[in-house]
Amino acid sequence: MKAIEFIDVEKNFQDGDEQISALKKTNFSVEKGSFTAIIGPSGSGKSTFLTLAGGLQTPSAGTIKINGQSFSSEKEKTRSAIRFKEIGFILQASNLVPFLSIEKQLKLVDKVKKEKANSEAGNQLLEQLGVAALKKKYPDEISGGERQRVAIARALYNDPSVILADEPTASLDTDKAFEVVKILARETKEKNKATIMVTHDERLIEYCDQVYVMKDGVLESRNN
Numbered sequence: 001m002k003a004i005e006f007i008d009v010e011k012n013f014q015d016g017d018e019q020i021s022a023l024k025k026t027n028f029s030v031e032k033g034s035f036t037a038i039i040g041p042s043g044s045g046k047s048t049f050l051t052l053a054g055g056l057q058t059p060s061a062g063t064i065k066i067n068g069q070s071f072s073s074e075k076e077k078t079r080s081a082i083r084f085k086e087i088g089f090i091l092q093a094s095n096l097v098p099f100l101s102i103e104k105q106l107k108l109v110d111k112v113k114k115e116k117a118n119s120e121a122g123n124q125l126l127e128q129l130g131v132a133a134l135k136k137k138y139p140d141e142i143s144g145g146e147r148q149r150v151a152i153a154r155a156l157y158n159d160p161s162v163i164l165a166d167e168p169t170a171s172l173d174t175d176k177a178f179e180v181v182k183i184l185a186r187e188t189k190e191k192n193k194a195t196i197m198v199t200h201d202e203r204l205i206e207y208c209d210q211v212y213v214m215k216d217g218v219l220e221s222r223n224n
């Protein structure tokens, strides 16, 4: 089944008298278990695409579906419930909470969900991502690469069907960037996620199943 589907989706912004077409009419879909890269220059519409996919903003036209369920047309409350259940975000700056230890970054998800912490699942994820030994540390006590691995663990913790990563390696050196992308590729396959990664680093796409190029709001498939 299609994890995410864009049907005739457009996004425009009004900038004074000017209309900005951040995303021109787009049809796109991804399946679970596939790792998709979106590359393209700064300002081409990559983040707009990803935030639409994640329901952080709504399209100006068209429909976005998650697991066959219409998503973009729902009320904010419903959208945030679907987003919480089905989508894991990984951002450039990893967005860890500075005053929480690494193990508590995951437990925060339980607090929001009002569920009892599943320590075993959390520990297992930290283990798989090679950061279990850092459990008691705080974000500023670990390296950028380690922070991104914790961010991946947190995104996976809720067992979402879709993982959206916006420039997840932008703050990392080459070795660390490759390491993080390899982990994302592995988790996508092992846990059967639909992962979409935005990047402007073309070297990273060798780990992806499909590559799209964004240019001036137009998304085109590129043979990998």
Ligand code: ADP
Residues within 6 Å of the ligand: 013, 014, 015, 020, 021, 022, 040, 041, 042, 043, 044, 045, 046, 047, 048, 049
């Ligand atoms: P990228 O992530 O590829 O750098 P973005 O999706 O952030 O590109 O931006 C695409 C275009 O849309 C840019 O011209 C940007 O200025 C514009 N844009 C993005 N978000 C907004 C907004 N909230 N209001 C106005 N213009 C925006």
Ligand code: MG
Residues within 6 Å of the ligand: 046, 047, 048
């Ligand atoms: Mg961006």
